[in-house]
Amino acid sequence: MVKSAIAKTLKEALQLLNKDEYKILAGGTDLLIQNRNHTSLPIAFKGNVLYISHIEELNYVKADKDNVHIGATTTLEQILENDKTPKLLKETIIEMASPAIRHTATLAGNIGNASPAGDSLVTLYLLDTMLKIQSLNKERMIRLQDFILGVRRIALEKNEMITEIIIPKHNFTKAYFKKVGPRLSDAISKLSFAGAVEIKDNIIKDIRITFGAVFMIVVRSQENEAKMIGRSVNAVKAEIDEIISDYEPLIKPINDQRSNIEYRKTVARNLLRDFIEQL
Amino acid sequence: MAKIDFILNGEKISLDTNPSRRLLDVLRDDFDLTGPKEGCGEGECGACAVLMNHEIVNSCSVPLANCIGKEITTIEGFMKTKRYEVIKESFAEEGAVQCGFCTPGMVIASESLLNKNPHPSDEEIKIGLSGNLCRCTGYNMIVKAVKKAAKDGDGLW
Numbered sequence: 001m002v003k004s005a006i007a008k009t010l011k012e013a014l015q016l017l018n019k020d021e022y023k024i025l026a027g028g029t030d031l032l033i034q035n036r037n038h039t040s041l042p043i044a045f046k047g048n049v050l051y052i053s054h055i056e057e058l059n060y061v062k063a064d065k066d067n068v069h070i071g072a073t074t075t076l077e078q079i080l081e082n083d084k085t086p087k088l089l090k091e092t093i094i095e096m097a098s099p100a101i102r103h104t105a106t107l108a109g110n111i112g113n114a115s116p117a118g119d120s121l122v123t124l125y126l127l128d129t130m131l132k133i134q135s136l137n138k139e140r141m142i143r144l145q146d147f148i149l150g151v152r153r154i155a156l157e158k159n160e161m162i163t164e165i166i167i168p169k170h171n172f173t174k175a176y177f178k179k180v181g182p183r184l185s186d187a188i189s190k191l192s193f194a195g196a197v198e199i200k201d202n203i204i205k206d207i208r209i210t211f212g213a214v215f216m217i218v219v220r221s222q223e224n225e226a227k228m229i230g231r232s233v234n235a236v237k238a239e240i241d242e243i244i245s246d247y248e249p250l251i252k253p254i255n256d257q258r259s260n261i262e263y264r265k266t267v268a269r270n271l272l273r274d275f276i277e278q279l
Numbered sequence: 280m281a282k283i284d285f286i287l288n289g290e291k292i293s294l295d296t297n298p299s300r301r302l303l304d305v306l307r308d309d310f311d312l313t314g315p316k317e318g319c320g321e322g323e324c325g326a327c328a329v330l331m332n333h334e335i336v337n338s339c340s341v342p343l344a345n346c347i348g349k350e351i352t353t354i355e356g357f358m359k360t361k362r363y364e365v366i367k368e369s370f371a372e373e374g375a376v377q378c379g380f381c382t383p384g385m386v387i388a389s390e391s392l393l394n395k396n397p398h399p400s401d402e403e404i405k406i407g408l409s410g411n412l413c414r415c416t417g418y419n420m421i422v423k424a425v426k427k428a429a430k431d432g433d434g435l436w
Binding site: 006042045049098100104 | 297299301334337342406
């Protein structure tokens with residue numbers, strides 16, 4: 001018999017998680033659809049559900065010298081409206097879902113859902129995001145790229161929950177997020193791209209490139225990025241074809257109802273070319 | 280079963296029911312509020328939209344558990360306000376209603392937008408209404424109607 005629990009404090013939630021296995025639900029905009037039932041019937045959750053949206057102590061956006069800290073129950077719209085939120089993340093969030101969904105959906109939920117097409121993930125990987133994971137008696141930090149193991153698989157124990165998202169501050173010269181989808185809102189990406197660069201005296205001090213929905217997880221290659229760091233913008237632009245072929249083997253999309261392999265590979269290549277050409 | 284206390288169209292409600300019911304079903308089945316409609320049941324069409332603490336949400340994607348302590352306003356509740364009168368007039372004048380199925384959701388979206396941004400640009404109106412689908416009008420009349428409501432209702436928002 002599935003049960004549901006409503007936690008009002010973090011301590012309550014962690015105590016409950018320590019006793020039983022629960023699906024953690026904040027906004028529920030993914031989970032309600034994934035467990036959809038016939039009209040008028042309760043949501044068909046396959047196991048216990050822990051409702052955490054009422055945990056006020058996890059609703060915050062704070063900034064210190066080096067990082068921005070976002071609590072797990074902060075909604076996408078709250079993050080979007082907060083002036084401490086990094087610009088690139090704001091530009092990503094506004095392309096996500098719709099105002100209605102953003103009013104209840106959470107960033108932590110988008111991470112926990114670990115969809116290969118997850119929009120926030122493309123930007124969060126680029127920003128070297130960390131997560132704070134808590135259980136009743138333990139607290140640990142993990143890199144986002146280590147937390148997401150595959151399609152909808154995350155490195156979370158039964159008694160744990162994400163409590164905070166930590167995003168290092170950056171000073172990019174130029175950064176953007178591009179989403180390719182059939183509609184201006186409420187669209188699951190066919191593919192997505194984020195690029196950021198820091199240029200000083202015509203030298204690339206830092207460059208980051210990520211792709212979404214072209215593999216099981218976000219594609220990022222710090223090896224390929226390292227090849228461009230420390231070099232002049234013109235030198236890198238001259239090697240554009242080589243850079244694109246360095247990324248080709250990493251871009252391995254599938255055919256699905258939203259798009260096909262050929263389209264995704266072609267557009268990914270074009271987005272990368274565009275980014276490098278306009279450095 | 281859980282005790283769910285919230286405010287619905289200005290009235291204090293206390294329910295003892297399954298917290299894992301969708302807000303949409305509670306509104307339509309328990310309270311006969313059929314303004315919000317199940318257009319898709321997936322959070323993509325906005326026909327089920329209501330205001331939660333004065334912000335638009337898709338009631339098909341909100342579990343009742345999350346409504347505790349919140350103020351829920353459906354189109355039926357919003358219809359009693361002066362702001363609604365202005366929106367209604369503008370929608371009528373600009374031809375923003377054909378079959379009317381999307382209209383409750385569109386009105387809710389308009390209110391959610393204007394409440395935060397009393398004088399939105401066309402671009403901002405399109406973003407504000409981006410979660411609401413209309414199969415009849417082609418949208419431009421609806422955008423014009425919201426623009427007109429913002430102008431005619433100057434001071435209300």
